Amino acid sequence: MASKFSIFHLRVDDRNSRVHVGKKSLTRRLLFSFALSVAGCSPKKQPVSLPISFFGVEDKDPYEKFNRAVFKFNVALDDYVLESISAFYGAAFPSLVKSGVRNEITNLKQPLSFINYAIAGDEKSAAQSMARFFTNLFFGFFGLVDVYKELSPSPPPTELSFDGALAKRKVRSGPYIMAPFLGPSSPRGIIGLVFDSFADPIYFIPKPKNRTSYSLTRYALDQIGGREKVLKAYKQTKAEALDLYSLVRSIYWQKQKELEGAPSNSGSDSAEDAPIPYDEDDE
Numbered sequence: 001m002a003s004k005f006s007i008f009h010l011r012v013d014d015r016n017s018r019v020h021v022g023k024k025s026l027t028r029r030l031l032f033s034f035a036l037s038v039a040g041c042s043p044k045k046q047p048v049s050l051p052i053s054f055f056g057v058e059d060k061d062p063y064e065k066f067n068r069a070v071f072k073f074n075v076a077l078d079d080y081v082l083e084s085i086s087a088f089y090g091a092a093f094p095s096l097v098k099s100g101v102r103n104e105i106t107n108l109k110q111p112l113s114f115i116n117y118a119i120a121g122d123e124k125s126a127a128q129s130m131a132r133f134f135t136n137l138f139f140g141f142f143g144l145v146d147v148y149k150e151l152s153p154s155p156p157p158t159e160l161s162f163d164g165a166l167a168k169r170k171v172r173s174g175p176y177i178m179a180p181f182l183g184p185s186s187p188r189g190i191i192g193l194v195f196d197s198f199a200d201p202i203y204f205i206p207k208p209k210n211r212t213s214y215s216l217t218r219y220a221l222d223q224i225g226g227r228e229k230v231l232k233a234y235k236q237t238k239a240e241a242l243d244l245y246s247l248v249r250s251i252y253w254q255k256q257k258e259l260e261g262a263p264s265n266s267g268s269d270s271a272e273d274a275p276i277p278y279d280e281d282d283e
Contacts, residue, residue, distance in 0.1 A: 060175050061249065067178035071245050074183060078227075083234075086227040098225060100144040105222050107136045107143030109159045111201040116160040120168040125157040132156050162199070163192025167259035176249060184252035 061067060090098070110133035117126035132148040140147040149156055166188055167173065174187035182193070197203070197215070206214045241247050 062175050063177065067176065068245055070178040070180050071248070073180060074178070075244070077181070082224070082227055083231070086224050087231060089224050090228040090231065098228070101221055102225050103136070103140070103146045104143045105218060105225070106146065106159070107133055107140070108202050108218065112196060112199065113157070113160045115199055115201075116162050116165040116196075117157065119162070120160065120165040122157075122168070125160070128152075128157050129160075161192050162195040163189045164259050166192060167256060168261065170260060173256055176252070184248055186256075 110129045113129040114126045114133075117123075117129060132146075132152075133143075135148040135151075136143045136146055163173075163186075171188060173189065177185050177187070177190070179185045179190070185193075203211055203215060237247075238244065
């Protein structure tokens with residue numbers, strides 16, 4: 001017996017608890033995952049476990065009661081703070097300004113993506129990340145215009161975190177954790193976040209006394225911009241979803257499988273693979 005969530009075009013197979021998500025709109029769904037929670041292929045290898053026993057737990061939610069409480073807090077935070085700020089941001093600034101900010105933040109992520117792709121063993125994507133950074137830096141008004149994306153014959157690689165690099169290396173994620181303010185994560189994801197915070201080359205450009213304010217400003221603009229892009233669709237999702245918590249968790253695990261290079265279960269162009277309602281083009 002299968003049930004469907006029309007807004008996300010998910011197919012939930014009750015027989016084996018697997019959720020099938022269309023590949024083409026997975027990135028957009030991840031933006032939803034953040035909005036709902038605060039209201040991111042190597043050769044086949046055997047999974048390796050980090051030296052902590054509970055890291056071996058996969059697709060499990062042993063702390064569901066605690067996670068649901070945190071999720072409730074995150075949704076309230078989104079409803080009363082982030083949604084209002086994002087709505088103001090969307091109304092106060094023209095699309096050209098928002099596009100420039102989005103391009104600049106994306107470009108500033110490329111050096112860290114280079115490091116993480118190198119760790120993942122993906123030399124081609126690592127080289128493309130650095131090529132994108134320098135191309136946009138010198139020819140795109142310091143990154144305000146994504147010249148590389150416009151001129152590239154194929155879509156450039158997406159940003160990759162250390163968590164994503166470990167996933168591509170088949171390191172197990174561990175149990176599901178709903179982190180306050182941050183949303184869906186895992187022990188591997190938290191380790192990745194700490195690594196990215198210290199390994200990002202851009203972080204060392206500002207003077208030491210300005211690094212914290214710089215990092216917080218970039219993070220805030222990134223999250224507000226991402227939330228603003230899904231304002232209308234989020235409201236529809238919130239109204240239609242039977243269980244927001246389970247929906248966010250399903251999307252998170254599907255993303256982890258994609259990062260690990262797991263075969264997709266929904267590669268057709270059927271209606272169920274159609275993108276979610278969305279007002280702007282993907283960036």
